[in-house]
Amino acid sequence: MERGHRTVLPQTQACVCKVAGTDHTAAAWELALESFLLLALQAGRLWPSYVNAKLYRKSISEESCFSYVHLLFIAKCVDxxxxSCTDVAYTQxxxxNFLDQKSREVIEYSSEYLLISVLHNLxxxxxxxxxxLLGCSVLAPQCEKEKVIKPCRHVCENLKKNCLPAFDAIDMAWPYFLDCDRFFAGEEEGCYDPLAKLRGEVDAEEDLPSDVPATFIQFKHHSYSQMVSTLKKTASKCSHIATTYSIGRSFEGKDLFVIEFSTKPGHHELLKPEFKYIGNMHGNEVVGKELLIYLAQYLCSEYLLGNPRIQTxxxxxxxxxxxxLNPDGYELAAEEGAGYNGWVIGRQTAQNLDLNRNFPDLTSExxxxxxxxxxxxxxxxxxQSYWWxxxxxxxxxxxxxxRSIPFVLSxxxxxxxxxxTYPYDYSMHPMEEKMFSPTPDEKxxxxxxxxxxxxxxxxxxRSELRCGGNFVKRGGIINGAEWYSFTGGMADFNYLHTNCFEVTVEVGCEKFPLEEELFTxxxxxxxxxxxxMEMVHRGIKGIVSDKFGxxxxxxxxxxxxxxxxxxxxxxxDYWRLLPPGTFLISAQAPGYSRVMKRVTIPAGMKQAxxxxxxxxxxxxxxxKLLRRSMEGANDPHDPLELFDPHAQHGRPEARGGSAAGREKPWWWSYFSSLDLHKPLWLLKQR
Structure with missing residues (x-):
C-alpha cells in the first residue's frame, strides 16, 4: 500500500493542488477534499482539520496546498x-510545520517562536x-514513523480558558496560532496531549504532607515563578493581614512583586509607619531574596500562632x-547554579545596568x-539631566x-x-576616594x-574567621563612603529625596550559597x-493640623x-527617627506660623x-521660607511620571516618537528586532 501510494502521489498531488489553486468553486473544493481524504485513508494518515473548504477556499494558494499535501503524505521526521522546544514529550x-514554516531558521526568526520563548516573562x-509546550505542538509538529500527529483540541481549550485572563491582564490578544479549532484535532482523530509529560512531572514532585501549612518554610532557592507562587499562597493564607502587589516590571517584563503585612492591607493607616525591605538588587546576590521569602512565611505563620512579638x-x-528587585539578573546567575560566587554574571540587569549605580546623584548636590x-x-x-x-x-x-508611600525606614x-553600611555612600573627597562622609543624621x-x-x-x-574579619573592630558597621565610594546609590537617594532612612546590609560571605546553608x-x-523592623518606632511621630483640626x-x-x-x-501624619536625647522640634508650612517644642527621648524608649x-x-x-517649602514639591509635569524606560534614547525632547508608537503596550519592545514582521495579531482590536 505504501509503495503504491508513493508511486501515484506526485501526479495526484499536482492534480489536487491545481484544482484548489485555480478554481475556487465549492464543487472544485469538494473534489479536492475528496482526493485528499482518499489519499489519507489509503496511507493511514490523519485528515488535517486546518484544510477545510469553509476556511481556505477563498485564500489558499497553490504553494500552500502543496505544503499541506507534503506535510500529510511525504513528511520526513527530523530531530x-x-x-525552546527540546523538552517536549517527543523527539522528532x-x-x-502547521504554519507552513519550512525550516528551522524560518521558525526561529518568526514572531510566533519569539512569543513562546518570552511568554514566561510576559x-x-x-x-x-x-x-x-502548546505552542511547540504547532511550531514543531509531532512526527512518528513518517506520520504527523496533531495535538488535542480539548487541551488547547482548557488552557485557553485558564490562561486568557493572564493575556487580558497585559492587554494582549490570544495568539492566532493557538486557535483551538484551526490547528488542533479531536480525540476521535487520534490526537495526543502535548502537556502529558508536564503533568507527569508535576505528579511526580514530592508534595508536602496535607497537614503541613502553606506557610511551611522550605529552605531552598526559589525560581521567579516559585517565588511569586509562594508569596501569593502566603498572602492567601493570611488574607486578613497580607496582600501582594507589583511596583512595576523588570526590563524583561517580570513583575516586581511585593508582599505587604498590616491590619489593613493595601491602605496607609494614620500614624502607622511604613517599612520596607528590598532584596536581590544585584541578581547574583541571592541570600536577601530567600531571606525575605522566608520572612514573609514566618510573619504569616507566627501571627496566626499568636506570637506576641509578631502580632505587635x-x-x-x-x-x-x-x-x-532584579529578577532578570537572578535568572542569569541561577544558570550558573548555587555555589557560584562570581562578581559579574547576573549582578546587573538585562540592560547591563547596575541598579545600585542607576539612581539620581543627589549626593553631589x-x-x-x-x-x-x-x-x-x-x-x-x-x-533634569538624569533623564538623558x-x-x-x-x-x-x-x-x-x-513617591506613593510615605516610607520611614528601609x-x-x-x-x-x-x-x-549607611549613607553617604558617595565620598565627599574631591577625588572621590573612600573617606568618612556622614549625613546630618549620622547618630x-x-x-x-x-x-x-x-x-x-x-x-x-569578634571572631576574625568570617569573611576575613574586615569589620570586626568597627562592630560590624561602617559609613558607606568610608568602605568604598560610588554614586547613584539607592540608600543616598532614599535619604536625600524622601523621608526614608535606608541602610545596606551585607547578609553573608557568599553571594549564591548552597541550599544546605540556607537554614543556618x-x-x-x-x-x-x-x-x-522594630526600629521604625524610634523617635517621634504625630499629626500636624490647623486650628480646625x-x-x-x-x-x-x-x-x-x-x-x-x-x-x-x-x-x-509624620515620623521622625531620632536617637535618645533632648531636641528642639519645629513644624512649619506655607501660610502658617512656625510652632516649636522641646522633646526628650529617654534611652530605653521603644515606642515613638x-x-x-x-x-x-x-x-x-x-x-525665603516659601521657596524652601516648595523646593521638594513634585512638578505636575514631573519626568518621573512621564518617563518611559522601555523606549529611551538621548534627551527626552529628542526622543519624541509617533503617538502610535507610544500607544503600543509595554511588551511591544520585545518584538522590536522583527522589523516588518512584528506580531500585529497580538494587539487587541479597539
Missing amino acids: ITLS MVYP LQGECNPDLR LINNTRIHLLPS AYRRAGIRGARLDHIPIP GKVAPETKAVMKWL ASLHGGELVV VFKMLAKAYADAHPVISD IWHENKGALLNY NPIKNARISVRGIQHDVTTAADG GRVDFVLRPAEAWPS
Whole structure:
C-alpha cells in the first residue's frame, strides 16, 4: 500500500493542488477534499482539520496546498533542534510545520517562536511552561514513523480558558496560532496531549504532607515563578493581614512583586509607619531574596500562632517586602547554579545596568548645599539631566514606589560580606576616594546600623574567621563612603529625596550559597531582621493640623542642629527617627506660623513619642521660607511620571516618537528586532 501510494502521489498531488489553486468553486473544493481524504485513508494518515473548504477556499494558494499535501503524505521526521522546544514529550518533528514554516531558521526568526520563548516573562510565570509546550505542538509538529500527529483540541481549550485572563491582564490578544479549532484535532482523530509529560512531572514532585501549612518554610532557592507562587499562597493564607502587589516590571517584563503585612492591607493607616525591605538588587546576590521569602512565611505563620512579638509588629506597622528587585539578573546567575560566587554574571540587569549605580546623584548636590547657610539637605529634586541617561525600569519603579508611600525606614539586602553600611555612600573627597562622609543624621544611622549588626550573632562576633574579619573592630558597621565610594546609590537617594532612612546590609560571605546553608543563614538573620523592623518606632511621630483640626500636608518637621527635615504625609501624619536625647522640634508650612517644642527621648524608649502640632495662620509668610517649602514639591509635569524606560534614547525632547508608537503596550519592545514582521495579531482590536 505504501509503495503504491508513493508511486501515484506526485501526479495526484499536482492534480489536487491545481484544482484548489485555480478554481475556487465549492464543487472544485469538494473534489479536492475528496482526493485528499482518499489519499489519507489509503496511507493511514490523519485528515488535517486546518484544510477545510469553509476556511481556505477563498485564500489558499497553490504553494500552500502543496505544503499541506507534503506535510500529510511525504513528511520526513527530523530531530527537534528548536531550543525552546527540546523538552517536549517527543523527539522528532516535521517541516513545514502547521504554519507552513519550512525550516528551522524560518521558525526561529518568526514572531510566533519569539512569543513562546518570552511568554514566561510576559505572563510572570503564569500558565508556563504549558503555553510554550502548546505552542511547540504547532511550531514543531509531532512526527512518528513518517506520520504527523496533531495535538488535542480539548487541551488547547482548557488552557485557553485558564490562561486568557493572564493575556487580558497585559492587554494582549490570544495568539492566532493557538486557535483551538484551526490547528488542533479531536480525540476521535487520534490526537495526543502535548502537556502529558508536564503533568507527569508535576505528579511526580514530592508534595508536602496535607497537614503541613502553606506557610511551611522550605529552605531552598526559589525560581521567579516559585517565588511569586509562594508569596501569593502566603498572602492567601493570611488574607486578613497580607496582600501582594507589583511596583512595576523588570526590563524583561517580570513583575516586581511585593508582599505587604498590616491590619489593613493595601491602605496607609494614620500614624502607622511604613517599612520596607528590598532584596536581590544585584541578581547574583541571592541570600536577601530567600531571606525575605522566608520572612514573609514566618510573619504569616507566627501571627496566626499568636506570637506576641509578631502580632505587635504587624498590628502597629505596615511592612513591605520586595524579595527580588532584579529578577532578570537572578535568572542569569541561577544558570550558573548555587555555589557560584562570581562578581559579574547576573549582578546587573538585562540592560547591563547596575541598579545600585542607576539612581539620581543627589549626593553631589547635597555637598554643594552643605556650605550654604539655611540650605536643607532633604527632598532634593531629581535633576533634569538624569533623564538623558539610561534609566532602568526597575529604578523608575522604586522611585515611583517611594513617591506613593510615605516610607520611614528601609534596608537593602546584599551579599558577599558581613557588615551594615549607611549613607553617604558617595565620598565627599574631591577625588572621590573612600573617606568618612556622614549625613546630618549620622547618630541616627549608626543607631539603625547597630540595631541589625548587634542582633546578628555572626556580625556581632569578634571572631576574625568570617569573611576575613574586615569589620570586626568597627562592630560590624561602617559609613558607606568610608568602605568604598560610588554614586547613584539607592540608600543616598532614599535619604536625600524622601523621608526614608535606608541602610545596606551585607547578609553573608557568599553571594549564591548552597541550599544546605540556607537554614543556618536564616536563623543567623531572623532576629536581626525583626529587630531592625522594630526600629521604625524610634523617635517621634504625630499629626500636624490647623486650628480646625484639618491635616496639613507637606508641612516640614525640623530638628535644630540637624540639617535635614521630614515632611507630613497626605493625612498630616509624620515620623521622625531620632536617637535618645533632648531636641528642639519645629513644624512649619506655607501660610502658617512656625510652632516649636522641646522633646526628650529617654534611652530605653521603644515606642515613638507622640508630638502633635497645631499651626495657626501667619500674617505674612517670608518668601525665603516659601521657596524652601516648595523646593521638594513634585512638578505636575514631573519626568518621573512621564518617563518611559522601555523606549529611551538621548534627551527626552529628542526622543519624541509617533503617538502610535507610544500607544503600543509595554511588551511591544520585545518584538522590536522583527522589523516588518512584528506580531500585529497580538494587539487587541479597539
